[in-house]
Amino acid sequence: MGAIWVYSEDIAITRQLLALGRSLAEKARPVIAVAINGSDASGLIESGADKVLAIQGHNPQPESYADAIADLAAKEAPDMIFVGATLQGKDLAAKVAARLKAGLVSEAIAVRLADGGLETERLMYGGMAVATETVTLPAIVTIPPQAYEPLPPEAGKSGEVIAVNAATDDRVTVKAVHTFQREGGDITAADVIVCIGRGFAKREDIKIAEELAAALNGEVGCTRGVAEDYHWLPDSRYIGLSGQKVKPSLYLSLGVSGQVQHVAGIRDAKLIVAVNTDENAPIFAAADYGIVGDLYEVAPLLTEALQKAAAPGKIAG
Amino acid sequence: MLNIIVCYKWVLDEQDIKVNPERLDLDTSRAKYKISDYDKNALEEAVLLAEKYGGKVSALTFGPEGAKQSLKDALSRGPERAFIVKDNLALTADAFVTANVLAAAIRRIGEYDLILCGEGAADTYAQQVGPRLAALLGIPGITFVNSIGLDSGQLLATRKLKSCTQETAAPLPALVTVLPEINQPRIPSLKQVLGAAKKPVTEISLASLELAAEDLVPRVRLKALKGYAMNRKHIIFGGAAPAEAVAKLVASLGKEGVI
Numbered sequence: 001m002g003a004i005w006v007y008s009e010d011i012a013i014t015r016q017l018l019a020l021g022r023s024l025a026e027k028a029r030p031v032i033a034v035a036i037n038g039s040d041a042s043g044l045i046e047s048g049a050d051k052v053l054a055i056q057g058h059n060p061q062p063e064s065y066a067d068a069i070a071d072l073a074a075k076e077a078p079d080m081i082f083v084g085a086t087l088q089g090k091d092l093a094a095k096v097a098a099r100l101k102a103g104l105v106s107e108a109i110a111v112r113l114a115d116g117g118l119e120t121e122r123l124m125y126g127g128m129a130v131a132t133e134t135v136t137l138p139a140i141v142t143i144p145p146q147a148y149e150p151l152p153p154e155a156g157k158s159g160e161v162i163a164v165n166a167a168t169d170d171r172v173t174v175k176a177v178h179t180f181q182r183e184g185g186d187i188t189a190a191d192v193i194v195c196i197g198r199g200f201a202k203r204e205d206i207k208i209a210e211e212l213a214a215a216l217n218g219e220v221g222c223t224r225g226v227a228e229d230y231h232w233l234p235d236s237r238y239i240g241l242s243g244q245k246v247k248p249s250l251y252l253s254l255g256v257s258g259q260v261q262h263v264a265g266i267r268d269a270k271l272i273v274a275v276n277t278d279e280n281a282p283i284f285a286a287a288d289y290g291i292v293g294d295l296y297e298v299a300p301l302l303t304e305a306l307q308k309a310a311a312p313g314k315i316a317g
Numbered sequence: 318m319l320n321i322i323v324c325y326k327w328v329l330d331e332q333d334i335k336v337n338p339e340r341l342d343l344d345t346s347r348a349k350y351k352i353s354d355y356d357k358n359a360l361e362e363a364v365l366l367a368e369k370y371g372g373k374v375s376a377l378t379f380g381p382e383g384a385k386q387s388l389k390d391a392l393s394r395g396p397e398r399a400f401i402v403k404d405n406l407a408l409t410a411d412a413f414v415t416a417n418v419l420a421a422a423i424r425r426i427g428e429y430d431l432i433l434c435g436e437g438a439a440d441t442y443a444q445q446v447g448p449r450l451a452a453l454l455g456i457p458g459i460t461f462v463n464s465i466g467l468d469s470g471q472l473l474a475t476r477k478l479k480s481c482t483q484e485t486a487a488p489l490p491a492l493v494t495v496l497p498e499i500n501q502p503r504i505p506s507l508k509q510v511l512g513a514a515k516k517p518v519t520e521i522s523l524a525s526l527e528l529a530a531e532d533l534v535p536r537v538r539l540k541a542l543k544g545y546a547m548n549r550k551h552i553i554f555g556g557a558a559p560a561e562a563v564a565k566l567v568a569s570l571g572k573e574g575v576i
Contacts, residue, residue, distance in 0.1 A: 063460075066452065086479065087460070087461050087478050087479060088478065090444050090445075090448075090460075091448050091458070091460045091461075094412070094444070094445040094446075094447075094448035094449045094452070095448050095449070095451065095452040095458065097412075097413065097445070097449060098413075098416060098448070098449035098450075098452035098453050099452055101413065101531075101532070101536075102413070102536060103411060103413055103535070103536025103537040104412060104413070104443075104445055104536075104537070105443075105537055106441075106442075106443040106444055106445060119540070123442070123545075124440060124441060124442075124542065125329070125331035125334055125343075125440055126331045126332075126439065126442070127545065128331055128334055128336060128343075128544060128545055129334075129336070129343055129542050129543060129544050129545055130542075130543050130545055131539055131541070131542050132539075132540045132541040132542075132543070133537050133538060133539055133540055134537070134538050134540050135536060135537050135538075136536050139536070169457075171457040171487050171488060171491075172457045172459055172485050172486070172487045173485065173486050173487070174483045174484070174485050175484045175485065175486055176483070176484040177481050177482070177483050177484075178481055178482045178484075179480060179481045180480055180481060180482075192575070216576065224497070228496070228497060228498035229497075229498060229501070235477075241442065242436075242437075242442075249575050250570070250575040250576075259332060260331050260332060260334075263547075267545075267547060270575070271570075271573055271575055272549060273566065273570070279553070279555065282332070284551070284553055285549075285551070286547060286549060287549060287550075287551065287553070288549045288550040288551070288552065288573075289550065289552050289553070289554070289566055289569055289570070290551075290552070290553040290554065291553070291554050291555070291559070291562045291563065291566055292553060292554070292555035292556075292562075293555070293559045293562060294559070297559045298559050298562070298563060301559055301560055301563040302563050302566065302567070305563055305564065305567045306567065306576060309567060309571070309576065310576075
């Protein structure tokens with residue numbers, strides 16, 4: 001029976017994938033962690049791997065190992081390869097899949113064994129639908145980070161660590177790397193989010209949202225367009241299918257139209273509130289409460305009302 | 318002179334799809350087709366690069382019968398010519414099959430320096446075909462790019478990853494997948510729309526690509542598609558008095574216990 005391989009350039013995700021691998025591994029199916037230039041092979045054994053393929057090469061870019069991993073996989077014939085769905089992981093997985101002539105499911109939200117292959121679930125149409133798909137073996141599946149809890153480490157567990165020297169594809173060279181500065185709090189952990197959409201006319205007006213967020217003790221987020229087209233807020237603040245998925249108690253949007261890709265990112269919010277001038281904006285279909293109105297009028301009134309409600313001594317009675 | 322091929326997909330406009338809240342099936346009866354949004358950025362970037370460095374842009378799509386309607390829109394966005402592999406196999410093709418077909422079509426088209434794809438398709442958003450194509454064609458593939466330039470025949474591309482940007486360089490020919498932020502796709506003018514009708518379109522039959530039967534068998538097959546419905550309250554306050562609506566909202570939020 002072919003093995004299950006797991007790989008991510010992020011070792012924390014590799015541990016999560018090992019938990020998935022173990023849950024799918026029947027008795028005769030080994031779970032093998034693939035690590036590139038990693039140092040903690042024994043830690044991966046303790047986290048559930050039967051064996052570690054420790055690939056060594058001189059190129060720091062994981063994608064440059066696509067051919068090497070495909071060659072190894074062609075030789076060892078694993079039945080399944082689970083790859084962490086980071087951007088680089090998705091790139092690598094697609095290149096390996098092409099070389100192996102294998103099926104690849106991107107960002108599966110569920111994986112199970114079925115009829116001698118795999119059955120997976122993933123989002124379609126911007127998050128509007130869930131597609132159940134079957135994949136023939138050998139199958140490659142990318143898995144979003146944090147989808148599985150890593151197994152508690154089993155101290156002293158032994159397993160084989162096989163060092164593999166790999167040739168890399170060095171045609172793409174990285175000339176410079178610019179690391180993003182982190183700004184503000186972590187929006188994925190925020191309990192209240194005020195979200196800015198294209199209804200805002202200019203950058204300075206963000207303060208209207210910031211004041212409302214302050215009154216609610218929350219964070220400011222935005223749509224993809226506000227981050228990527230307007231560059232008003234960093235990418236780490238945009239909410240949606242390809243951005244952050246958030247799960248606050250309260251999500252309150254101002255001037256957000258509510259494209260399906262954005263709504264896919266707020267699905268797990270306990271309460272969704274929308275303010276938009278257009279009563280037909282799709283965000284209202286996704287909202288618990290809404291106000292059809294101009295955010296420039298509504299948001300300051302709301303801020304004021306919340307401040308009054310919070311001020312001691314002003315409560316009637 | 319740069320020979321650029323842009324691959325695009327003709328997809329259902331997901332913004333017009335409705336989910337039946339009881340049965341959770343999808344109502345696509347009112348949805349029109351469109352060129353996948355991210356591919357519009359790829360088309361635009363190809364045309365901008367050709368304008369800047371001199372070159373020729375070809376558009377390529379693999380789609381079912383209806384995809385023929387996309388050609389005029391694609392050509393009105395600036396490419397000089399278009400190629401279509403029209404076959405209903407596209408309806409069940411996974412990224413494995415699609416990449417095989419596109420790679421064979423690209424080999425048929427012949428010379429190229431640069432291949433551009435969007436970051437993913439608007440319907441499946443699987444983000445596979447670009448990097449798969451690069452691997453099949455044996456050329457460098459650079460994904461998630463928000464800026465492209467050329468320097469002494471070398472491709473310069475800035476990739477945007479989660480926590481950093483990478484300035485990369487690669488020899489041509491190469492393949493790049495572009496992020497939406499790379500440009501603002503044009504809205505074709507009437508002149509461009511009319512001009513598109515005169516541009517050459519070549520239909521490449523699937524059979525003529527002589528792909529092995531095995532390369533046309535999808536590895537991933539759709540078993541079921543279910544709409545995602547959220548149970549929300551849909552209580553909307555409107556009317557002429559914003560202060561009143563705000564008061565009602567604050568009262569509701571208080572009852573919900575979130576303020």
